Amino acid sequence: MTVRKGSRRYTVIGIVLTALMLFPVYWMINVSLTPQQDMRKSPPDLLPLHPTFEGYRAVVDDQMPYLGTSLLIGLGTVALTLVLAAPAGFALAKLRPFGGGILGLVLLIAQMIPGIVMAMGFYGVFLDLGLLNSWWGLIIADSTIAVPFGVMIFTAFMSGIPGELIAAARIDGAGTWRTFRSIVLPVSRNAIVTVSLFSFLWAWSDFVFANTLDGGGEWRPITLGIYHYIGNNNQEWNAIMATAVVASLPAAVLLVLAQRYVAAGVTAGAVKD
Amino acid sequence: MTIARVDRRSQRRPVTSGATGAADPTDASALRRRQRRGSRLTALAFLAPLAVYLAAFYVYPLYRNLDLSLRDYTVRSFVAGDAPFSGLDNFRTVLDDPTFGPALRHTMVFTFVSIAFQYVAGLALAVFFNRHFRLAGTLRALFLIPWLLPLIVSASTWSWMFNSESGVLDYALHLVGVAPVDWLNSPDWALSSVIIANIWIGIPFNLVILYSGLQNIPGELYEAASLDGASAWQQFRRITFPLLRPVSAITLLLGLVYTLKVFDLIWIMTKGGPGDASSTLATWSYQLGFGTLLPKFGPGAAVGNILILIALVFGLLYVRVQRRQEA
Numbered sequence: 275m276t277v278r279k280g281s282r283r284y285t286v287i288g289i290v291l292t293a294l295m296l297f298p299v300y301w302m303i304n305v306s307l308t309p310q311q312d313m314r315k316s317p318p319d320l321l322p323l324h325p326t327f328e329g330y331r332a333v334v335d336d337q338m339p340y341l342g343t344s345l346l347i348g349l350g351t352v353a354l355t356l357v358l359a360a361p362a363g364f365a366l367a368k369l370r371p372f373g374g375g376i377l378g379l380v381l382l383i384a385q386m387i388p389g390i391v392m393a394m395g396f397y398g399v400f401l402d403l404g405l406l407n408s409w410w411g412l413i414i415a416d417s418t419i420a421v422p423f424g425v426m427i428f429t430a431f432m433s434g435i436p437g438e439l440i441a442a443a444r445i446d447g448a449g450t451w452r453t454f455r456s457i458v459l460p461v462s463r464n465a466i467v468t469v470s471l472f473s474f475l476w477a478w479s480d481f482v483f484a485n486t487l488d489g490g491g492e493w494r495p496i497t498l499g500i501y502h503y504i505g506n507n508n509q510e511w512n513a514i515m516a517t518a519v520v521a522s523l524p525a526a527v528l529l530v531l532a533q534r535y536v537a538a539g540v541t542a543g544a545v546k547d
Numbered sequence: 548m549t550i551a552r553v554d555r556r557s558q559r560r561p562v563t564s565g566a567t568g569a570a571d572p573t574d575a576s577a578l579r580r581r582q583r584r585g586s587r588l589t590a591l592a593f594l595a596p597l598a599v600y601l602a603a604f605y606v607y608p609l610y611r612n613l614d615l616s617l618r619d620y621t622v623r624s625f626v627a628g629d630a631p632f633s634g635l636d637n638f639r640t641v642l643d644d645p646t647f648g649p650a651l652r653h654t655m656v657f658t659f660v661s662i663a664f665q666y667v668a669g670l671a672l673a674v675f676f677n678r679h680f681r682l683a684g685t686l687r688a689l690f691l692i693p694w695l696l697p698l699i700v701s702a703s704t705w706s707w708m709f710n711s712e713s714g715v716l717d718y719a720l721h722l723v724g725v726a727p728v729d730w731l732n733s734p735d736w737a738l739s740s741v742i743i744a745n746i747w748i749g750i751p752f753n754l755v756i757l758y759s760g761l762q763n764i765p766g767e768l769y770e771a772a773s774l775d776g777a778s779a780w781q782q783f784r785r786i787t788f789p790l791l792r793p794v795s796a797i798t799l800l801l802g803l804v805y806t807l808k809v810f811d812l813i814w815i816m817t818k819g820g821p822g823d824a825s826s827t828l829a830t831w832s833y834q835l836g837f838g839t840l841l842p843k844f845g846p847g848a849a850v851g852n853i854l855i856l857i858a859l860v861f862g863l864l865y866v867r868v869q870r871r872q873e874a
Contacts, residue, residue, distance in 0.1 A: 281680035291672070292686045298747065299692060301715060302704040314713045317721075362597035369590035377594070379866065384605055386862040388808040390833050391851035394844070395608025397836075398615060418604055425597065450589045479697035481811045486837060497699045501815065504703055511707055518700040525695035533688045536695070540755040 302522075306330070306515035313511055329516030337517050340499035343409055344478050347495055348524075350413035351477035352470045355420045359469060360462070363428020364454050368440060378429070381422040392418060393486040400487055407491030415483040420473035427542050431465035432458060468535045468542070471528055478524055496521045615848035637849040644846075646823050646831055654827040654857075657742055657813075658806045664746045666799060669753025674787065676754070677761045687758070694751035702815035705744040706731065709816075731817055734824035741813045741825050748812070749805075753798055760794030761787065793872050800865035807858050828854045 293300075305313075306329045307322035366374050396415050397406075405411035435458060443453040459466070481497040488494055500521060503514045529536060616637050618630040641647055676687045693701065708715050709730035717727035730740040764787065772782050810829040813819060819826030819834055826834065828850055836847030 281678070284675075284678055284680035285682050288675070288680065288682060288686045291675070292689050295690055295747075295750070296692060298701070298704050298708060299696075301708060302700070305707060316713060317718045318713060318715055358597050358600055361593040365590045365593035369586060369593065371590035371594055372587060377598075380601070382866060383859065383862055384601070386804045386808075386858045387605075387609065388810070388829055388851065388854050388858060390808075390810050390829050390836075391612055391848075391855055392605075392608055394615065394832075394836050394848055394851055395610075395612035396604075398611040398844075399608050414604060421597070421600065450586070450593075454593075475695060479699075481697070481699050481815070497697060500699050500703060504706075504815070514703060515707070518703055522696050522700050525697070526692070529688065529691060529695055533691075536691060537688075537755055537759075540691075540694075540752060541759045 299522075302515050302518055306512055306519050308512050310510065310512060313509075326512070329510070329512035329514075330520075332510065332513035333516050333520050336503075336513075337496065337499045337520070340494055340496040341520065343493045344495040344497070344521075346493075347409055347412050347416060348474045348478045350410065351416045351420060352473050354413060354417045355424045355469060355473040356466065358417070358421050359424030360428050360459065360466070361454065362425050363465075364432050364458055366425070366429040367432035368435070368437075368458075369450070378426075381425050384418075384422040389419070389482040390486075393482050396483065397486055405487075407488050409488070409491070409493040412480075412483060412488050412495070413477070415487055416477040416480050417473070419476045419480065420469070423472060423539075424469040427465050427469050427539070428462065430542060431462055435461055464535065464538070467532060468539045471532055471535055472539050475525060475528065478521075612848050612851060615844050616846075616852050618845060620844040633845070637845040638853075641846050641849045641853070646826065649823050650826050650828050650831040650850075653738055653823075653825060654807065654829070654854075656738065657745070657809070657827055658803060660742050661745045661749060661806050662799060662802045665749035665753045665802060666795070668746070668750050669798075670757050670791075670795075672750070672754045673757035673761055674783065676758060687754070690754055691751045693748050698748070698811040699815055701744065701748055702812050705740070705747075706816050709740050732821055734821055737817045737821060737825040741816050744816065745806070745809060745812055749802065752805075753802065756798045756801075757791065757794060760791050760798075764790050793868075796868050797865070797872075800861055800868060803861045804858055804865065807854065807861070828857075 304320070304322050307325040307327070308319065308329075309324055309326040310328065312319060312324065365371050366378065371377075392415070400406045400411050405414075439457060439461070440453055443457045448456065478495075479497065480495070481501070484495050484498050485501065488498070496517070500514065500517050503510075503517060617632060617634060619633040619636065620630045672690070676683055711717065711727065711729040711732065714730070716730070720727060728736055730736045768786050768790075769782055772786060777785065808829060809827070810833060813825055813827060813830050814833065817825045818838070819830035823831070832847050832850035832854060834847075835843045835850060
């Protein structure tokens, strides 16, 4: 990274732009710390001058079960997505299956189907099967967001694995499954991280499926926790915003820990390297 | 995407292919055929779970939805399981509904205005961040946050900022001497409010993709242009913009497909209201199917299927553009 003269000005402009962009995020944190009696103040306090944690106390009191459910659904979705997408990606990348091209097209189109349409269809199917209001029904529904993306990422990534690596395993007498498990998967660590990250975030953030398929369930995700908060007591905005802050933590943590993978995931499929 | 490091030496070694030794050619080709059939089967085994899954959880729900839109469903028929086939009646009902025109118009306005602003802002930011300055990488990463937040978080935050009595946005307007706006409750402003929030969510996506496109433009081009005395604006017009064309096309088409589908944001902020001032095809479809005590599943599914058709038009355009770029 060479830093040229005059770059300080750009840094300042960059900080100002970023601050502007992130103002809503700052505002969410600010409101989450605002005492109830200052909530309707005009003008609003731009800084949390008298911070209170009553909003966060409400989160601990009310929202813990929801957070647990979201975690469970997120991890379940990651597992299901990886199990389905990694072998399929390998097959499409290296085994030249019959009808592979068509499958790729189907997966691309699958990502364009509006969520509400899927939700309606799932509502009918789950009603027949008695899966409504169940957390694992939500895992199945949420995975439909991530699986097509996952297959495409794995296919793109595994196409880049040198054929010699796989040929060498063959020569050493490894079968296809063994090659996949001992050679291909370890080498594909980056793709696994990217797919896991996005499938977790999408499942964690899902609102459409949750609201349609799990509105009355015993195990409901955090997105519904916030939604019902807004619906029930739209006075306690510090509690609503505190819940929103907590619900944003996974995204923030994953961005800090795995920024590279996030950027890779956004551009994958859109831009050819 | 980076590929894990592969042992360099293996690349220098010629790859041994085929059978060594003097085997009977017919024998060898039979063996190859058998191997090929074997690998075909193996490939199918690797794809089978995905194929079963797609059939059960993609094709079947979509089929159910299509079926819903072609039958006269009531709540009772869901329980009793009898719904008379009604052909295209639901589609006729929907097209004759006074909400259809506004919902279609709002969908178009929401999509095109969002896309235009997201793209321009994303491109400007991508060009800005393409310079080398301290903290550039960190700030660019921070820009991703709005895109990663759960939509319900963004939607509720913006709802509170747009709040008429204590919203920070009206306070900002007040500071510059503009009368406050009742953003979410006024038919004139509700659609603009959800568009503003949606632009904010979409900027990072455009920034990241366009930035990676900029990275692939060789620096020598700019150096040569500078030597010829081209201004920054000329460089952008003659080099950056034309060379970004393919990436721009992909970004805009993907944005179109994603924006057409937007539901959560609008539903959480305004429920498509007041009246149908901010309803789009997506929210209206949901409203029909789930938003009332007397659900109209048939018409709701019909609206959803119309939305699929529109999305597929742009989707197939995207596929064509992408295929052409790879060729």
